[in-house]
Amino acid sequence: MDIARTPSTADGNPQLADAPPEPKEPAIIRREDYAPFAWLVPTTHLDFDLGLERTTVVATLQVERNPAADPSPTIRLNGDGLTLESLSVDGAEHAGWTMEGDDLLITLPGDAHQLQITTIIDPSANSALMGLFASNGMLCTQCEAEGFRRITFFPDRPDVLSSYTVRMEASKADFPILLANGNEVETGDAEGAEDGEERHYAVWQDPWLKPSYLFALVAGDLVARRDSFTTMNGREVDLAVWVRDGDLDRTEHAMESLKTSMKWDEETFGREYDLDIYNIVAVSDFNMGAMENKGLNVFNTKYVLADQDTATDGDFDAVEGVIAHEYFHNWSGNRITCRDWFQLSLKEGFTVLRDQLFSQDMQGEAVKRIEDVRILRGIQFPEDSGPLAHPIRPDSYREISNFYTSTVYNKGAEVIRMMRVMAGEAAFRAGCDLYFDRHDGEAASCEDFVKAMEDGTGLDLAQFRLWYRQAGTPKVEVSLEHEGDTATLKLTQTVPPTPGQPAKLPMPIPLKIALLDRETGQHSGEQLVMLDAPSKTLRFDGFAKAPVLSINRGFTAPVSIERTVPRDDLVFLAAHDDDSFARYEAMQELMVGVLLDAVNGTGDAQAGRQAVATALRAILTDEALDDSMRGELMLMPSQTYLMEQMLTAQPGAIHAEREALKAYLGRELAAELHALYERAEAVPFGMSQEARGARKVKTQVLIYAAASDPAKAAELAAQQYAAADNMTDRQGALMVLCGLEGPERDAALADFYERYRGNPLVIDKWFALQAGSLHPDVIAHVKALADHPDFTLRNPNRVRSLYMAFAASPHAFHSESGAGYSMIADLILALDPINPQTAARFVSPLGRWRRMEPGRAALMRAELERIAAADSLSRDTYEQVSRSLG
Ligand code: TRP
Ligand code: ZN
Numbered sequence: 001m002d003i004a005r006t007p008s009t010a011d012g013n014p015q016l017a018d019a020p021p022e023p024k025e026p027a028i029i030r031r032e033d034y035a036p037f038a039w040l041v042p043t044t045h046l047d048f049d050l051g052l053e054r055t056t057v058v059a060t061l062q063v064e065r066n067p068a069a070d071p072s073p074t075i076r077l078n079g080d081g082l083t084l085e086s087l088s089v090d091g092a093e094h095a096g097w098t099m100e101g102d103d104l105l106i107t108l109p110g111d112a113h114q115l116q117i118t119t120i121i122d123p124s125a126n127s128a129l130m131g132l133f134a135s136n137g138m139l140c141t142q143c144e145a146e147g148f149r150r151i152t153f154f155p156d157r158p159d160v161l162s163s164y165t166v167r168m169e170a171s172k173a174d175f176p177i178l179l180a181n182g183n184e185v186e187t188g189d190a191e192g193a194e195d196g197e198e199r200h201y202a203v204w205q206d207p208w209l210k211p212s213y214l215f216a217l218v219a220g221d222l223v224a225r226r227d228s229f230t231t232m233n234g235r236e237v238d239l240a241v242w243v244r245d246g247d248l249d250r251t252e253h254a255m256e257s258l259k260t261s262m263k264w265d266e267e268t269f270g271r272e273y274d275l276d277i278y279n280i281v282a283v284s285d286f287n288m289g290a291m292e293n294k295g296l297n298v299f300n301t302k303y304v305l306a307d308q309d310t311a312t313d314g315d316f317d318a319v320e321g322v323i324a325h326e327y328f329h330n331w332s333g334n335r336i337t338c339r340d341w342f343q344l345s346l347k348e349g350f351t352v353l354r355d356q357l358f359s360q361d362m363q364g365e366a367v368k369r370i371e372d373v374r375i376l377r378g379i380q381f382p383e384d385s386g387p388l389a390h391p392i393r394p395d396s397y398r399e400i401s402n403f404y405t406s407t408v409y410n411k412g413a414e415v416i417r418m419m420r421v422m423a424g425e426a427a428f429r430a431g432c433d434l435y436f437d438r439h440d441g442e443a444a445s446c447e448d449f450v451k452a453m454e455d456g457t458g459l460d461l462a463q464f465r466l467w468y469r470q471a472g473t474p475k476v477e478v479s480l481e482h483e484g485d486t487a488t489l490k491l492t493q494t495v496p497p498t499p500g501q502p503a504k505l506p507m508p509i510p511l512k513i514a515l516l517d518r519e520t521g522q523h524s525g526e527q528l529v530m531l532d533a534p535s536k537t538l539r540f541d542g543f544a545k546a547p548v549l550s551i552n553r554g555f556t557a558p559v560s561i562e563r564t565v566p567r568d569d570l571v572f573l574a575a576h577d578d579d580s581f582a583r584y585e586a587m588q589e590l591m592v593g594v595l596l597d598a599v600n601g602t603g604d605a606q607a608g609r610q611a612v613a614t615a616l617r618a619i620l621t622d623e624a625l626d627d628s629m630r631g632e633l634m635l636m637p638s639q640t641y642l643m644e645q646m647l648t649a650q651p652g653a654i655h656a657e658r659e660a661l662k663a664y665l666g667r668e669l670a671a672e673l674h675a676l677y678e679r680a681e682a683v684p685f686g687m688s689q690e691a692r693g694a695r696k697v698k699t700q701v702l703i704y705a706a707a708s709d710p711a712k713a714a715e716l717a718a719q720q721y722a723a724a725d726n727m728t729d730r731q732g733a734l735m736v737l738c739g740l741e742g743p744e745r746d747a748a749l750a751d752f753y754e755r756y757r758g759n760p761l762v763i764d765k766w767f768a769l770q771a772g773s774l775h776p777d778v779i780a781h782v783k784a785l786a787d788h789p790d791f792t793l794r795n796p797n798r799v800r801s802l803y804m805a806f807a808a809s810p811h812a813f814h815s816e817s818g819a820g821y822s823m824i825a826d827l828i829l830a831l832d833p834i835n836p837q838t839a840a841r842f843v844s845p846l847g848r849w850r851r852m853e854p855g856r857a858a859l860m861r862a863e864l865e866r867i868a869a870a871d872s873l874s875r876d877t878y879e880q881v882s883r884s885l886g
Contacts, residue, residue, distance in 0.1 A: 026398045026875040031342040037160050038072040039063045044162040046152070050170035050219050052124045052134050056085075059119075059152040061162075064112040077104040077117070077153035080131070080146065084153065085118040104153040119152050126150070127794055127834045135285040136244065138220025139175065140298055142291055145341055145400045148212035158338045159443040161209040168217060169201040175219040177242065179279055181294045182206030206294055208274065209441065211337055216293030218242070218281045225251040229259050231273055232266045241304065242281040250305040253319055254280065261324040264358050269432060271331045280304065280323070284760055287796050287837050288404070289322050292329030299326070302761055302797060308685070310762050312728040313692050317363060325355040331436060339443045341400045345392040345468075346446050348404075349412020353420075356413060364689060366580030370632045373555045373581065376414065378640055380406040381560070384473045385644070387847050387886045389498040393446050393468040398879040401837045407471070414558035415467045421510050421528065421556050422464075423457040431456030463508050463532060471498040474507055476531065478563040482546035487515060489549065492535035493559075499886060508532040512556045514579070515540060515547035518569075521576030526553060548572055553579040567593070567611045574615040574633070575622070584632050590615055591661070592637050592645055598657040599650060609661060613668045620672040627680065627693025634700045636662060639810040649851050651814035659707050659774075666708025677701040677716070685726050692728075699732030706736050706774075718744040721751075731765060739774030763790055764801035772805035778812035779819050793831050796838045803827050807845040814852070818859035821846060825863035828877060829870055836874030843867075843877065847884030861885070 045060040063075060079102045087094055089108065096107035106115065126133035131150025132141050141147065149156040166180040169190045178187075178201070186203040193199060204217075224240040225248055231237060239258055241251045258280065265271040280297045282304040290299040303322035306315055332354060333347035360368045383389060383406055390403070392412040397403050420428040435452035442448075446468050454461045477492040491511070495504035509531040514523040529538060540547075548569050552561050570593075573586035594612055597603035619625065619633045636658060643649035666673065676697055683694035698720065705713035713736060721733035734752055737745045749770070756762035767790075771782050785791060785802055792798055803824065807813050813820040824842055831839035849860035867873070868881050 026878060028396050028398055029400075030396045031340070031394070034340050034342075036066060036069040037155055037157060038066055038069045039075045039155065039160075040066045041155060041160055041162040043165070044154075045165045045167075046215075047167045048169065048217065050139055050168055050175060052137070052139065052174075053122055055121050055123055055132060055139070057119045057121065057152045059115075059117045059154065061115045061117070061154070062112070063108070063115060073109070074105050074107050075115075076100075076155065077106065078102070078146070078149040078156040079104055079119075079153045080149040082119045082121070082150065082153060085120055086116075087118075088116045090114050091116075102149070117153050121151065128836060129285055129287050129796070130837065132217075133285070135283045136220075137174070138218065138222065138244075138283070140218045140220070140281065140283050141216050141293075142287065142298065143215050143293070144213040144291060145404075146213075148215055154212050156212050157340065158211040158213055159340065161211055161337075161441075161443065163209055164206045164215060165203065166205075166215075166217060167201060167203045168219060169199060170219050172198040172200045174221070177222045178202040178204075178217075178219050179242070179281065179296055180204035180206075180217040181210070181215065181296050182208070182275065183277060183295075208294060208334070210294050210334065211443065214292070214294045214334060214337075216291070216296040216298055218279075218296065218298065221245070222281065223248055225255050227255050227259065229262050229273070229278075231262070233272060235273070235276070237262075237273055237276060237278055239278050240280070242279060243301075243304065244282075247282070247301075247305055250307045250310065251282075253306045253311075253316055254304045254323055257320040257323040258327060260320075260362065261327040261358060264324070264361065265328060265331070265354075268357065268361075269331070269354070269429070269436075271328075271436070273330060274335070278327075280326075284797070285795055287835070290326045292326045292333055294330070294334050297326045299323075300797065302764075305761060308726045310727055310756070310759060312731050313695060315727070316687075317359065320362060321355050321359050324358045325351055328354040328358070335441065336436065336439045337443045339445045341397070341403070342393055342395070343445045344400075344403060345408045345412035345415075346444060346449055348409045349392060350416055350449070352409050352413035353416045356417075364628065367628050367632055369554060369581050370584050372410075372413075374638075376406070376410045376558060377644075378638055380410045380558075381473050382640065382644055382848065383407055383844065384411070384471060384498070385496065385851070386844070387499060387850070387884045388844055388880065389471045391469050391471045391501075395500070399840070399875040401876055402840055402879055411558055418467070418510050418557060419453050419457070419459070419461070419464070421512070422530075423453070423459055427457040427459075428453075466505055466507050470495060470504050470507065471501055472496045472504065474509060474557075474559040476509060476511070476552075476557075476559050476561050478549070478551060478561055480546075480549045482543065485541055485543060487540045487543045487547055489513070489529075489538045489540070490535065491529070491531045491538075493531055494534075499883070506532065506534045509557045509559055511551055512553040512579075514550045514553060515543065516550055516573070516576065518545060518548050518572065521572070521578070523547075523550070523578075526579075528556070550577050550579060550582045552585070553577075553582045555581050555585075565589070567608065571611055571615045571618075575618045580629060587615060587619070587633050588637050588641075592642060595637070595642055595654070595657050595661060596645060598660070599646070599653045609664050609668075612661065613665055616665055617669055617672055620669060620676055626689060627697045628689055629693075630676075631693060631696035631700050634697065634704075636703075640808070643810060643851070647851075648853050649848075650853055651810045651856075652816065655811035662704055662707035664708075666704035666706075669704070670708070673701045673704055695726070695728045695732070698729065699736070702732065702736040706739060710740050711742075714740050714742050714744045718748060721748050727762075731769070735769050735773070738769045741775075760795075760797070764797050767791070767798065768801040768805040771802050772809045774811065778806065778809065779815055779823065782806050782812075782823065793834055796835065799827075799831065799835075799838060803842060807842060813845060814856060816856070818856070818863075821856075821860050821863045825867055828867055832870075832874050832877045833872075836876040839874065840876035840880045843880035843884055847880070849884075 041061050043062045047058040049056040098105050123132045123134045130147035168178045182205050185205045190199040190201045222242040223245050224242045227239045229237045241254050275295045282299050282301045284301045286300040289303050303319050306319050328351050332350045338346050431453040434456035450461050472495050474493050474495045479490045481488045511529045512526050514526045516523045570586045570590040577583040594608035642654045680694035680698045683691050702717050717733040717736045724730035734748050737748045828839050828842050846860050846864050849857045864885050
């Protein structure tokens with residue numbers, strides 16, 4: 001029966017009226033409004049008749065009243081752009097239904113019913129890549145956060161857990177592989193189509209209850225790398241990494257990473273895998289990194305495919321980290337899921353912490369910690385000081401996709417890391433065990449996590465809960481005074497106002513500190529200081545001479561430390577601090593101070609530069625340092641980080657001074673840099689820490705040379721490019737060449753393109769290197785690349801490789817003419833109708849306008865207003881633009 005156009009209720013079915021225009025103001029969803037769902041859905045049967053252009057979905061749901069909720073005779077099934085083909089209740093036609101917007105509301109007479117709902121969808125038209133979509137001839141799903149409602153009508157909320165059985169039927173030739181969550185329980189031939197096409201089917205069953213966002217299916221012509229893993233209790237798990245034919249030889253690292261993750265989670269968190277199958281599928285069109293669907297992870301190819309010729313050391317690490325992240329979600333996310341989407345950090349913050357700790361163990365603790373802090377400060381701190389700032393547990397949203405943020409993920413991880421620091425590792429593990437134990441099988445809240453931590457560790461976390469409620473990066477002002485035998489440390493905190501939160505309470509801030517003897521660099525032990533009041537004064541006796549303060553060692557708290565320290569102390573710490581992070585930090589602080597003085601015309605510029613040269617020379621020649629760490633210590637603070645340190649950012653001056661300092665250091669330390677390069681160049685390719693470190697410092701040297709002696713740098717980089725037997729060297733050289741003028745640049749770019757034509761992930765690099773380069777004509781380059789035959793708005797990786805690389809590059813994006821701003825606004829307007837989730841991610845660079853000098857601020861604001869004035873904006877983009885205009 002076709003009831004799509006049949007009114008069913010006397011009071012008028014909204015489907016009869018002309019479709020109302022999209023409301024300009026999408027509704028605000030509030031955390032405080034949470035209420036449990038009135039119905040339970042113990043079982044869900046999904047029957048898919050799969051086709052690229054037409055897929056029929058028959059969903060059969062057992063529903064019963066939820067005794068724990070306010071009773072309602074009406075069940076609300078969410079939909080998003082769906083047309084109801086047919087509906088039956090308990091096997092019979094049912095008149096009691098109505099549409100409310102996109103949702104289907106069914107009134108049910110009794111306590112338990114069976115609903116059967118048919119919908120028809122067109123995966124090939126799904127450019128938003130949410131729900132069921134087509135990618136390179138295959139079909140796959142993405143349901144988090146609210147994609148399931150684009151497949152069928154369902155209570156699409158994470159607290160409704162159901163047992164799923166999925167039947168897929170499809171053309172044998174086009175979709176030889178059929179996968180879904182859990183275990184395959186039946187396969188066979190299906191009746192052929194009228195045109196004689198052979199068809200087959202498979203039935204999969206997931207033994208675990210799950211929310212709809214963890215549902216997944218994949219159908220396509222795929223091949224697998226197979227392996228197996230035996231769990232700590234002897235369960236044999238079949239592992240498979242599914243890719244397109246031809247990509248198999250680039251899956252070894254992904255498979256190794258999976259096995260190491262499984263082992264590590266057993267050893268470190270006592271967590272064991274709970275199915276007989278673990279499938280990973282790589283797709284090239286994907287909005288994010290990867291998705292943790294139960295037993296069937298779907299991955300962006302970027303985080304699966306890697307080999308020496310096509311992936312950098314950083315890419316290898318990213319594959320390992322994302323494979324681990326999705327695997328760890330099996331416990332922190334799937335076994336224990338979220339009560340509602342405001343609790344997102346419950347699974348994401350915790351899982352990011354877990355993947356960071358794993359990668360620290362794999363790649364080395366010091367360097368990994370520095371990289372994670374760089375991401376936090378480069379992305380999360382700006383978010384926290386701008387119009388989109390929100391607590392790790394937000395209070396409201398219009399579109400949940402906009403809250404998959406660095407705040408929820410990375411600051412969320414820092415908040416849990418602080419609890420680990422305060423409790424100590426053993427007690428933290430006990431808290432985690434209690435949490436897993438207590439809430440297994442539930443949809444939990446951040447509060448549940450904190451309570452389990454309290455009960456498991458013995459900590460009192462009453463005040464600590466503020467970290468979940470308050471947005472903004474706390475500032476800690478630090479001063480150390482010395483008199484007689486006593487050093488007096490004064491700490492004062494302020495939490496800045498953020499949108500909707502004008503006044504803040506003081507937070508508990510755990511800071512690891514040490515007081516170093518300024519002759520020997522020795523100290524008598526680290527201590528953990530809790531700054532839990534607006535300010536605190538601590539006295540340390542027994543210091544005949546003023547010690548040098550090392551603070552926030554290991555970056556124990558996600559705060560910004562503000563202090564005035566003599567430059568010599570920073571030079572001293574950069575050379576002597578025994579905490580690697582603090583050493584890196586001293587170097588950054590030193591360079592930031594010198595660069596900001598240069599921009600503001602304050603301080604003694606020459607003395608400052610000399611101090612940096614002294615510190616950098618010590619780092620270049622320190623034989624006790626390994627090159628991976630040396631590479632970190634050599635890094636200049638990014639333009640973005642420098643802008644963040646200014647009340648009103650002046651991107652032009654920052655860029656110029658940063659280049660000038662690089663040029664000075666390149667000239668001043670030419671001999672040391674050259675010697676380092678020669679030594680590193682002699683190290684043969686390998687994946688050892690030593691070989692990786694050698695590759696890292698080589699490119700660092702080229703970066704300094706590019707500023708001090710461009711001709712020489714072009715020659716060296718061209719040579720490195722030509723000699724490279726791996727992507728790290730090749731990409732590093734090409735990156736440096738991209739910022740320079742001359743024939744070497746064009747030759748290398750042409751060679752790279754020809755060499756990797758047809759390999760989308762590497763062609764993404766080719767776009768990104770040009771779009772993110774230091775070349776003065778970047779804007780023109782990006783304009784030209786947008787017209788390149790390989791450019792498309794339909795592939796998120798390609799869009800990001802061109803435009804994110806550009807927008808993250810302040811000297812180009814903030815070009816005085818405003819051309820960078822209008823380019824990004826044009827992109828948002830063009831992309832929004834195609835892929836709103838990805839389009840909305842480009843709003844935040846324009847949202848920084850309040851922090852810019854007045855000329856640029858006005859240009860940025862004007863572009864935001866131009867976007868806001870567009871006829872029909874997605875909920876995603878609307879929300880980000882309106883918050884940004886604020
Ligand atoms: N939960 C996923 C992760 O963090 C990410 C994710 C959320 C996602 N929404 C998505 C991935 C939409 C792809 C598309 O691991
Ligand atoms: Zn995640």
